[in-house]
Amino acid sequence: MNVLLFASLREAVGQETLAVDIALPCRVEALKQHIADQHPSIATAQSNQALLVAVNQMIVGNEHQVEEGDEVAFFPPVTGG
Amino acid sequence: MNVLLFASLREAVGQETLAVDIALPCRVEALKQHIADQHPSIATAQSNQALLVAVNQMIVGNEHQVEEGDEVAFFPPVTGG
């Protein structure tokens, strides 16, 4: 599956999309941990509580179940307006 | 002294200005009572708590002392905006 990255996370990782090799369905928490293990900047954001996860364009919590075909995005707290 | 009237009070009394024969200084309360005794529409407004008094362009209470040369106005609650 692919995970979209935005803003400071995209720049820190250096990619717009991360290809992730994880069995689905899985909980958001497991997906975060899986990616953090490989990308220190994601781990840092996670430990700073500066990592939000959207599934199908809705922000979701750690318990949310990611299914095959979902659009998943990681990004920092928003700062628009 | 003269008392300016505005809006519904002006229309009810039928005059823009009331000439009032009262000894100054006097309290606002006495002035109101003096005028209400001669103009039933002022008495009605007063009993409905629908009579405001401004002295020198500031809304004042019953205790306020009216002095010679003050600009005094009677009007109903305001409804602008």
Added chain:
Amino acid sequence: MANRLNVAHHWLDVAEQLAWLSEDSAAGAVVNFIGQVRRQNLDDDVAALTLEHYPAMTKHVLNGLIEQAEQRWPLIRIVIHHRVGTLRPGDPIVFVGVSSAHRDAAFDAARFLMDKLKTQAPFWKKETTSDGERWLDARSCDEDAAASWD
């Protein structure tokens, strides 16, 4: 702090006011309010609305409100423009605009100015409907809104 205060028969160029409010680039937020004549009031069709005021007192009160707003919030610019005379449904009556560095102060100040203007500035509205003319009554909810700032 700079401000513009007008009581007039005419309306104003709203885009020009917004441009002036936002001109200082320390301004991060501009909030403005426009009040206009509704088509219906108390279930009657409104044909016209006539606004009377007490000229010597109006500017006095509005300037006082502007000063109070400046003391309560860090504001950059303020515009108050209120019309008098005879208006039709859909005509604008009042424009209040505020600029500030941040939105909380701009929202609070604009609402404060409107709430206080509604209960303290000496304007009176007379409606013309098919039933004739009537002076509008003050609304207790406006008193409550104004008191909420005290």
Added chain:
Amino acid sequence: MANRLNVAHHWLDVAEQLAWLSEDSAAGAVVNFIGQVRRQNLDDDVAALTLEHYPAMTKHVLNGLIEQAEQRWPLIRIVIHHRVGTLRPGDPIVFVGVSSAHRDAAFDAARFLMDKLKTQAPFWKKETTSDGERWLDARSCDEDAAASWD
């Protein structure tokens, strides 16, 4: 209820939006907010501000906020216009406008939309200053403002 929602590089004709918001003569009140790029932030001169967003999600979130506002208040029209791309100090970023019969609903809804947009809509700001580029941090006061509606 009618609404206009745009996310775009360009700014909009503010006077035209205000005319549209106030067009329905049941509208007695129009409140609008404009946010713009400040000259200074965190004591540094801002040379440019770049706004990125997550296009598929942005309209989704903003439409959801419009629906929530409609459910909470009796609104007539809503406009949300948010810019993306590179902006300069003084450039407008966001326009939120609301019309309603009375001012309380219009003020509340405009502020609700801004407070929620600030914390829920997927926009991110990167500033360019003389010290280089930096992504802005979310502000806890924005979180508090958004939570105050829940």
